[in-house]
Amino acid sequence: MGAFLYGVSLQWKLDIRSKTLLITCYIVPLLFFAIIGGVFTSVMPEARYTLIQSMTVFGVTMGALIGLPPSLVEIYSSDIKKVYKANGVPLISGLALTNISAYIHLFLMSIILYIAAPLIFQAEIPENPGRYFISLAVFIAVSLCIASIIGLAVKDQAKTSMFSIIVFLPSIMLSGIMFPIELLPKAFETTGKLFPAAWGYKLMTENTFRFGSLLPLLLIFVLAAVTCNILLRRVDK
Amino acid sequence: MNEAINISSLTKSYGTHTVLKGLDFCVRQGEIFALLGINGAGKTTSLECIEGLRNYDSGSITINGIMGIQLQSASLPKYMKALEAVKLFAKWNKTSPDRAALEALGIYELAKKSYYQLSTGQKRRLHLALALTRNPDILFLDEPTAGLDVEGQISLHEQIRQLKAIGKTIILASHDMAEVEKLCDRIAILSGGKIAFIGTVEQLGEAMGKHYNITIQTENGAERYELENIGDSLLSLLMQYRAKGETVTDIQIDRGSLEQHFIKIAKGD
Numbered sequence: 365m366g367a368f369l370y371g372v373s374l375q376w377k378l379d380i381r382s383k384t385l386l387i388t389c390y391i392v393p394l395l396f397f398a399i400i401g402g403v404f405t406s407v408m409p410e411a412r413y414t415l416i417q418s419m420t421v422f423g424v425t426m427g428a429l430i431g432l433p434p435s436l437v438e439i440y441s442s443d444i445k446k447v448y449k450a451n452g453v454p455l456i457s458g459l460a461l462t463n464i465s466a467y468i469h470l471f472l473m474s475i476i477l478y479i480a481a482p483l484i485f486q487a488e489i490p491e492n493p494g495r496y497f498i499s500l501a502v503f504i505a506v507s508l509c510i511a512s513i514i515g516l517a518v519k520d521q522a523k524t525s526m527f528s529i530i531v532f533l534p535s536i537m538l539s540g541i542m543f544p545i546e547l548l549p550k551a552f553e554t555t556g557k558l559f560p561a562a563w564g565y566k567l568m569t570e571n572t573f574r575f576g577s578l579l580p581l582l583l584i585f586v587l588a589a590v591t592c593n594i595l596l597r598r599v600d601k
Numbered sequence: 602m603n604e605a606i607n608i609s610s611l612t613k614s615y616g617t618h619t620v621l622k623g624l625d626f627c628v629r630q631g632e633i634f635a636l637l638g639i640n641g642a643g644k645t646t647s648l649e650c651i652e653g654l655r656n657y658d659s660g661s662i663t664i665n666g667i668m669g670i671q672l673q674s675a676s677l678p679k680y681m682k683a684l685e686a687v688k689l690f691a692k693w694n695k696t697s698p699d700r701a702a703l704e705a706l707g708i709y710e711l712a713k714k715s716y717y718q719l720s721t722g723q724k725r726r727l728h729l730a731l732a733l734t735r736n737p738d739i740l741f742l743d744e745p746t747a748g749l750d751v752e753g754q755i756s757l758h759e760q761i762r763q764l765k766a767i768g769k770t771i772i773l774a775s776h777d778m779a780e781v782e783k784l785c786d787r788i789a790i791l792s793g794g795k796i797a798f799i800g801t802v803e804q805l806g807e808a809m810g811k812h813y814n815i816t817i818q819t820e821n822g823a824e825r826y827e828l829e830n831i832g833d834s835l836l837s838l839l840m841q842y843r844a845k846g847e848t849v850t851d852i853q854i855d856r857g858s859l860e861q862h863f864i865k866i867a868k869g870d
Contacts, residue, residue: 366692367689367692367693367695370688370689370692371689371692371693374681374685374689377685378678378680378681381680381715382679382680438678438679439678442676443672443674443675443676444676444677444678446654446672446674446675447672447675447676447677447728447731449654450652450653450654450670450672450732451669451670451690451694451731451732451734451735452690452693452694452734452735453689453690453693454693457693601656
């Protein structure tokens with residue numbers, strides 16, 4: 365347990381030093397929030413009712429999909445993996461530690477948005493903060509799981525960026541944070557539902573808890589976790 | 602002497618290409634043992650099978666003790682600092698970093714440097730320190746001095762000798778024959794996926810016969826000869842020069858080196 369906790373604190377420091385996660389988890393989402401938050405609330409005043417949720421969905425999706433995979437590629441597609449394996453460091457630790465560290469960073473960024481949005485743009489705070497944060501916790505976990513698939517499956521940094529963007533763009537565009545998904549063609553609406561962002565946004569904006577919105581996220585999480593397990597075994601060989 | 606490692610009938614193929622064709626050898630406890638072979642002989646595959654980094658097809662590997670492994674091609678996260686890496690590895694292995702060993706390897710001097718800021722030699726020292734965090738009985742060193750300057754090599758050789766002195770078994774893979782000759786108690790030469798020779802450097806010399814390289818310098822230039830029976834052969838060679846009327850101005854004699862013996866065996870000559 366001591367090794368695991370030390371690993372978490374060390375990974376947290378490495379993420380801050382590397383600046384990649386700092387940029388993708390804090391700087392870009394908060395900058396996006398500052399600009400787009402202003403645009404949304406000016407053009408559509410009603411956007412302030414869902415501003416916290418929409419900016420959080422963007423920030424979490426960006427931080428997870430763009431920020432996490434490079435850290436995983438660094439570990440699992442290089443000699444680091446062999447050094448860990450050869451000298452008694454469990455191979456899964458790389459996956460677990462980077463995920464936990466990213467999880468904490470993304471949660472912190474979401475809290476900053478939760479506090480800043482009402483102060484700057486008079487955004488409305490979710491009716492039930494407890495339920496909101498539980499939904500957020502689930503959404504971050506699912507997003508990181510999807511990001512982990514990219515990080516474990518892709519072997520080099522250049523391709524990682526490409527695959528991350530391929531998943532990131534439809535996640536955001538079809539999630540409903542920019543415009544209601546009901547206005548989209550049916551095919552796009554259906555495609556959007558394959559990504560956690562659409563379900564995460566739905567879950568965080570609903571006034572009452574609906575298991576129907578949570579279930580798809582749980583399904584995506586289970587499928588992604590199984591895929592990660594298979595990929596980790598492949599890496600281990 | 603007890604065996605630290607015993608390899609029996611080890612085979613490994615990649616597709617239709619068989620790399621190891623029934624490897625048999627043992628490494629004794631407390632010795633420095635070198636595994637040698639030309640590129641493609643199966644040296645890395647053998648080591649990786651023993652280290653548990655690669656699966657093998659058949660045979661058996663018995664390891665008596667904890668292994669510490671310094672890989673030739675090794676890396677760490679770019680921004681991880683030297684001492685942080687040592688602490689992380691020690692914590693996963695439930696050991697405490699050996700301060701004396703860390704001091705001897707100069708790890709405290711590197712404490713505040715990130716991995717990407719370290720030189721090749723500093724990285725090698727750090728990876729040796731990481732291999733030692735398990736407090737291993739058996740230490741694998743793959744090309745430990747590759748890329749090091751002379752001072753770094755001498756320092757590392759001294760550390761390897763000290764590790765042997767405290768009872769560690771050391772398996773060395775190296776292309777540096779001078780290093781192998783200086784450090785190793787026994788060597789094994791791999792050729793064609795099998796052990797072509799195993800024994801001491803002296804035994805290798807004996808097995809290869811008395812072998813001398815002679816360079817004879819005359820006014821017309823220098824000529825090189827490889828002789829086995831130096832007493833009679835050299836005398837008759839000199840007689841030939843006298844018969845031709847050439848004046849010998851210098852003679853250089855050296856015994857066949859480990860390198861020459863190695864190449865002969867490794868290439869199956």
